[in-house]
Amino acid sequence: MPKQTFFHLPKEKQGTIIQAAKSEFSRVALHEASIANIIKEADIPRGSFYQYFDDKEDLYYYLLHQIADENNDRFIAFLQEKNGDIFETLLDLFQYMIQNHGNEEHKSFVKNAFLNMNYKMENILANDIYQENKRSQYIKMISLINTTNLNVKDEQELHHIFKIIMAVTFQNLIQAFVMDLTEEEAVTSYNEQMELLKRGVGKKENSANEFS
Amino acid sequence: MPKQTFFHLPKEKQGTIIQAAKSEFSRVALHEASIANIIKEADIPRGSFYQYFDDKEDLYYYLLHQIADENNDRFIAFLQEKNGDIFETLLDLFQYMIQNHGNEEHKSFVKNAFLNMNYKMENILANDIYQENKRSQYIKMISLINTTNLNVKDEQELHHIFKIIMAVTFQNLIQAFVMDLTEEEAVTSYNEQMELLKRGVGKKENSANEFS
DNA sequence: TTGACTAGTGACACAGTGTCACATATAATA
DNA sequence: TATTATATGTGACACTGTGTCACTAGTCAA
Numbered sequence: 099m100p101k102q103t104f105f106h107l108p109k110e111k112q113g114t115i116i117q118a119a120k121s122e123f124s125r126v127a128l129h130e131a132s133i134a135n136i137i138k139e140a141d142i143p144r145g146s147f148y149q150y151f152d153d154k155e156d157l158y159y160y161l162l163h164q165i166a167d168e169n170n171d172r173f174i175a176f177l178q179e180k181n182g183d184i185f186e187t188l189l190d191l192f193q194y195m196i197q198n199h200g201n202e203e204h205k206s207f208v209k210n211a212f213l214n215m216n217y218k219m220e221n222i223l224a225n226d227i228y229q230e231n232k233r234s235q236y237i238k239m240i241s242l243i244n245t246t247n248l249n250v251k252d253e254q255e256l257h258h259i260f261k262i263i264m265a266v267t268f269q270n271l272i273q274a275f276v277m278d279l280t281e282e283e284a285v286t287s288y289n290e291q292m293e294l295l296k297r298g299v300g301k302k303e304n305s306a307n308e309f310s
Numbered sequence: 311m312p313k314q315t316f317f318h319l320p321k322e323k324q325g326t327i328i329q330a331a332k333s334e335f336s337r338v339a340l341h342e343a344s345i346a347n348i349i350k351e352a353d354i355p356r357g358s359f360y361q362y363f364d365d366k367e368d369l370y371y372y373l374l375h376q377i378a379d380e381n382n383d384r385f386i387a388f389l390q391e392k393n394g395d396i397f398e399t400l401l402d403l404f405q406y407m408i409q410n411h412g413n414e415e416h417k418s419f420v421k422n423a424f425l426n427m428n429y430k431m432e433n434i435l436a437n438d439i440y441q442e443n444k445r446s447q448y449i450k451m452i453s454l455i456n457t458t459n460l461n462v463k464d465e466q467e468l469h470h471i472f473k474i475i476m477a478v479t480f481q482n483l484i485q486a487f488v489m490d491l492t493e494e495e496a497v498t499s500y501n502e503q504m505e506l507l508k509r510g511v512g513k514k515e516n517s518a519n520e521f522s
Numbered sequence: 523t524t525g526a527c528t529a530g531t532g533a534c535a536c537a538g539t540g541t542c543a544c545a546t547a548t549a550a551t552a
Numbered sequence: 553t554a555t556t557a558t559a560t561g562t563g564a565c566a567c568t569g570t571g572t573c574a575c576t577a578g579t580c581a582a
Contacts, residue, residue, distance in 0.1 A: 103560070129341045132538065143562045148540065249513045258503050259511045265481035266474050291470050298510020299471045301461045315529065344569065355531045360571065 100160055104150035115140045115150070119157050124206035128158055165208065169195070170235045174242065182244025184260075185292055188267055189285070196274045196284050208275070266291055312372055316362035327352045327362070331369050336418035340370055377420065381407070382447045386454065394456025396472075397504055400479055401497070408486045408496050420487070478503055 104112065118140035122131045133154055137147050151157045173191055180186040195208070240260060250256050270291070274284035316324065330351035334343045345366055349359050363369045385403055392398040407420070452472060462468050482503070486496035 106559085133540095134538070144539090144564095145541085145562050146560080149560065149562095153540080247513050248511055249509070250511065255502075255506065258499070258506055261481065262474075262478050262503055262506060262511070265477045269473065269477035269480075287470070290467075291474055294467065294470055294474060295507070296510055296512030297461070298508055298512075299460055299462065299474070300508030300510075301459050318529085345571095346569065356533095356570090357531050357572085358529080361529065361531095365571080 100151050100156060101149065107150070115142065116161065119161060120203060120207055123158060123161065123210060124203045127210045128154070131158070161207075167235075170239075174235070174238060177239065177242045182242050183247060184243050184263060185247075185296065188263060189289065189292065192267060192270065192288055193281065193285055195271060196279075196281055263292075263295065266295065312363050312368060313361065319362070327354065328373065331373060332415060332419055335370060335373065335422060336415045339422045340366070343370070373419075379447075382451075386447070386450060389451065389454045394454050395459060396455050396475060397459075397508065400475060401501065401504065404479060404482065404500055405493065405497055407483060408491075408493055475504075475507065478507065 104115075107115075115136070118136045121139060122135045125131070125135075131154060133144070133147055136157075137144055151160075169191070172194065173187065176187045176190050177184070180190070240256060243256065243260070245256065248256070248259065250259060267288070270284065270288045273279065279287075316327075319327075327348070330348045333351060334347045337343070337347075343366060345356070345359055348369075349356055363372075381403070384406065385399065388399045388402050389396070392402070452468060455468065455472070457468065460468070460471065462471060479500070482496065482500045485491065491499075
């Protein structure tokens with residue numbers, strides 16, 4: 099978490115630094131990003147950087163959590179809009195995330211974030227100040243899910259289902275970013291997988307496969 | 311890929327270097343590992359290291375691919391043993407992977423590998439010499455899957471199902487490693503998710519939820 | 523014995539990090 | 553206004569780690 103000094107800065111200066119950092123982190127992955135580039139672009143001395151942040155990671159995870167929070171908010175908003183339908187919500191969110199929004203830099207940042215996702219997963223899962231926030235957001239999401247369309251017998255199962263769906267969603271996002279799939283390719287494939295999740299992949303008794 | 315020079319080395323010296331590298335990579339994640347530690351433990355001069363490998367990553371991914379290949383072979387062997395039942399196979403493999411095998415170092419290496427999984431995903435997905443090998447292994451796996459127990463109508467769906475199952479498996483592996491779950495916790499949760507995958511999470515018409 | 527090739531070696535230039543002593547600004551108090 | 557305290561700004565510097573290169577040392581064939 100950035101130090102208080104950073105938050106005492108005029109908003110404009112904060113913005114300049116954030117902008118420089120985003121630019122650097124969208125240029126290359128975390129482990130290749132250099133503080134030198136950030137301070138050069140933000141035009142602040144090296145010493146100042148360390149007045150504001152512990153290190154490169156501190157700044158990076160601050161930005162990452164901001165974006166994650168935005169997406170969580172968006173998730174919750176979509177979920178409300180779609181009356182709790184998790185599939186419709188995630189399809190929209192998936193589509194939203196792989197779209198460009200006319201900002202190549204933001205997309206690069208997010209792509210690099212996925213590439214770094216496990217770079218220091220302890221850091222993300224760590225019991226830091228974000229943790230409580232994350233937990234309550236998770237509970238909110240779960241509570242908003244409309245279970246009338248889901249074949250779910252208890253809350254435990256709902257957690258499992260959420261986990262499954264998120265795993266598949268993430269994998270598809272990563273693939274879309276890393277393999278540079280077109281939006282259509284990505285969405286079609288994602289959609290088909292979601293249908294399989296709904297239907298189930300185990301053989302039903304009296305049904306025969308065309309293919310086997 | 312290590313340079314030819316490395317492969318010309320006597321097996322024993324190769325082993326010493328590999329051992330030193332595994333030790334370092336199990337101590338810390340890739341981005342924190344240092345060549346200095348590896349050459350110190352292997353007792354070779356710095357210049358020699360660069361005769362054998364391009365850099366730290368070169369050595370690291372070589373080891374990682376070795377382990378991945380071993381696991382792929384194990385996957386295929388299990389699949390044959392279980393008459394192509396993908397669920398039984400993966401449950402066994404899952405259990406196998408989170409077990410210790412009396413080698414704390416190997417487990418640390420694998421854990422760090424998961425933490426670094428996306429560190430440089432391009433590297434892993436890159437069209438390198440492993441690619442062809444991987445592709446053919448994938449095809450072999452798919453061909454071994456017994457579809458009589460799966461509700462699958464064409465090959466496209468089989469690919470999707472494989473992808474889904476692997477996504478969920480990986481997520482559970484990562485979680486087990488990072489959150490230090492006991493084997494029982496991990497396997498129980500994984501198992502329950504697999505059952506949901508088989509059954510499907512979408513609501514069947516005439517069935518009612520206890521919970522909603 | 524010479525030449526050609528392959529491998530071994532460690533000093534070194536270079537790049538990047540985090541720190542620290544000092545400089546400067548701001549605000550509160552006498 | 554002068555004084556003091558506190559917060560912030562600054563860049564030179566020590567330190568760590570990387571990759572290179574000129575040189576050395578083997579090996580083998582002519």
